[in-house]
Amino acid sequence: MTDALTLLSLLLVAASATAAVVVRDPSRQALVLAVLGLALAVLFTVLQAPDVGLSQLAVGSALTPLLILLSVRKVRRRGRPEDGER
Numbered sequence: 001m002t003d004a005l006t007l008l009s010l011l012l013v014a015a016s017a018t019a020a021v022v023v024r025d026p027s028r029q030a031l032v033l034a035v036l037g038l039a040l041a042v043l044f045t046v047l048q049a050p051d052v053g054l055s056q057l058a059v060g061s062a063l064t065p066l067l068i069l070l071s072v073r074k075v076r077r078r079g080r081p082e083d084g085e086r
Helices: 002-022 024-047 050-079
Strands: none
Touching: 002 024, 002 050
16 A cells, blocks of 8 residues: 555656646746645655655745746746836
8 A cells, every 4th residue: 555655656746747847837837846846745745754745845835836936927027118118
């Protein structure tokens, strides 16, 4: 049972990591990165490292994608011309 759960979580990590590489839009990449962080947290918990899993859950699936989304939003807003600039 444990081997099947480990294999399933490894496949989930591999699929989400591949999706993070394939997706081209930065906003969608951040969301896929959040899913990858969640999958890694599950993998660490299955491998009996719950402390690492909790850290991954907090940083990898919450904080890092949030910072990426905020950065992409700021860059996109900065790239737009102002109302009187054309």
